[in-house]
Amino acid sequence: MALLKLPVIDLSLKNINPTSNSWITKCDEVTGALEEHGCFIATYDGVSQELEDRIFLASQELFNLPTEVKVLNTSDIDTPYDGYVGQIPVMPLYESLGIENATTTEGAENFTKLMWPSGNESFCTSVLMYSKAVVELDEIVMRMVAKSYGIEEHCESLLRSTVYLLRYNKYLCPNGNEENSVGIVPHTDKSVMTILHQKQVKGLQIETKDGQWIEVDPLPSSFIVMAGDACMAWTNGRIEAPNHKVIMEGNQERISLGLFTFIKGLKIEIPQKLIDEDNIQRFKEFDHIKYIHYIRYTNEGKTSKCPIKSYCGI
Numbered sequence: 001m002a003l004l005k006l007p008v009i010d011l012s013l014k015n016i017n018p019t020s021n022s023w024i025t026k027c028d029e030v031t032g033a034l035e036e037h038g039c040f041i042a043t044y045d046g047v048s049q050e051l052e053d054r055i056f057l058a059s060q061e062l063f064n065l066p067t068e069v070k071v072l073n074t075s076d077i078d079t080p081y082d083g084y085v086g087q088i089p090v091m092p093l094y095e096s097l098g099i100e101n102a103t104t105t106e107g108a109e110n111f112t113k114l115m116w117p118s119g120n121e122s123f124c125t126s127v128l129m130y131s132k133a134v135v136e137l138d139e140i141v142m143r144m145v146a147k148s149y150g151i152e153e154h155c156e157s158l159l160r161s162t163v164y165l166l167r168y169n170k171y172l173c174p175n176g177n178e179e180n181s182v183g184i185v186p187h188t189d190k191s192v193m194t195i196l197h198q199k200q201v202k203g204l205q206i207e208t209k210d211g212q213w214i215e216v217d218p219l220p221s222s223f224i225v226m227a228g229d230a231c232m233a234w235t236n237g238r239i240e241a242p243n244h245k246v247i248m249e250g251n252q253e254r255i256s257l258g259l260f261t262f263i264k265g266l267k268i269e270i271p272q273k274l275i276d277e278d279n280i281q282r283f284k285e286f287d288h289i290k291y292i293h294y295i296r297y298t299n300e301g302k303t304s305k306c307p308i309k310s311y312c313g314i
């Protein structure tokens, strides 16, 4: 295990000031971290301790539901992200549920009704409040990247077409059976960005460009901001989606929350500013939702080593 650490960048709302002289330096710090590692750790005060406690408490209620209820969380052709995932032979410790359009009242209510037909107001409110608070962090990061690259307008149109998936992940402890310590197998995310939050129990590992794995320590009020495949295409390969996995140790269960961003109703194309003689165009414009279909439903997409390249690479 590498002793490397990911950069920690303070993005607390109280310290964010886009009109300050040092703003562009801060934007370049964020963009540089993403270019180098594909991710960084943001300290962020937009989620209060109370909200954090609520959202993790809600996760216990959710995972405690009977499996026959949890499997009702399915996905469809318009929103083809995974629904309930669990009892997979290669990842026996892992269980997960995804809430589509988690930032909208309709999205949070639909999911809540599906899980608790007689209602669960507190769960629904927690999901909405948490998702909205984390979206704010996503928007800050996207705008910082856009500022560094001078592609602000392009970024605003992407933000207007962004939909959000909130995923609750639970990992059982391996109980000393270290051969079965895989929580989640190595993968890149298919999103534009993913914002992960882990509570107390570590387990997430990120692969560096030279093939070493970095363990991510849970820090208070911190979020892991990670680029997905779509970000790699959007930035013409400047920011690569990092490979990551979860390995469980010790005797504590682990809960994490991921907010994933997807673009709907607008094709993702590389801003002209990011294409020139030295940086030739590496990806064609593409539809993000169709890309998810490709990965989930086609053999080529399922087996490709780098699906974003095989889907829309030039």
Ligand SMILES: O=C(O)CCC(=O)C(=O)O
Pocket: 167, 169, 184, 189, 196, 198, 203, 204, 244, 245, 246, 256, 257, 258
């Ligand atoms: O649990 C984690 O920290 C990572 C989860 C993850 O990689 C994913 O949901 O795509």
Ligand SMILES: [Fe+2]
Pocket: 187, 188, 189, 244
């Ligand atoms: Fe992931």
